[in-house]
Amino acid sequence: xxxxFVKHATFVxxxxxxASPAKVYEAWADPDAKVKWxxxxxxxxxxxxxREYSSGGPPEGPVFTYDACYQxxxxxxxxxxxxxxxxxDTRISVSLTTVELIPVEQGTxxxxxxxxxxxxxxxxxxxxxxGTNELLDALGKSL
Numbered sequence: 001x002x003x004x005f006v007k008h009a010t011f012v013x014x015x016x017x018x019a020s021p022a023k024v025y026e027a028w029a030d031p032d033a034k035v036k037w038x039x040x041x042x043x044x045x046x047x048x049x050x051r052e053y054s055s056g057g058p059p060e061g062p063v064f065t066y067d068a069c070y071q072x073x074x075x076x077x078x079x080x081x082x083x084x085x086x087x088x089d090t091r092i093s094v095s096l097t098t099v100e101l102i103p104v105e106q107g108t109x110x111x112x113x114x115x116x117x118x119x120x121x122x123x124x125x126x127x128x129x130x131g132t133n134e135l136l137d138a139l140g141k142s143l
Contacts, residue, residue, distance in 0.1 A: 016104060
């Protein structure tokens with residue numbers, strides 16, 4: 001049996017978008033807007049206690065499953081959700097994420113904070129932070 005271990009990490013990614021907090025919030029809250037920069041969800045219930053679920057991956061595998069629950073939503077200001085990420089049948093991480101939307105002169109400052117628990121080396125904070133940067137860049141292009 002391989003060694004089992006847990007790695008805890010927190011990272012923060014910031015972006016400033018030339019769009020109002022309402023527009024940035026809509027990109028998270030509206031499924032048609034979100035699919036432009038995030039994966040297409042199989043389930044999308046954007047409300048406190050609601051679930052967002054998607055599963056997919058490249059044809060050669062593996063299948064990644066994202067399963068989130070919204071913990072707090074303050075329209076145009078804050079979104080907090082917890083989520084697990086699986087690769088095939090293996091749970092690779094569980095995280096708590098906070099998205100803050102702050103009005104600034106140029107538009108909106110987004111502060112994305114993720115507190116993650118990464119299991120057995122299947123995923124790492126560095127890989128997750130890199131992927132988050134790519135997602136937030138895609139969000140900016142969609143705006």
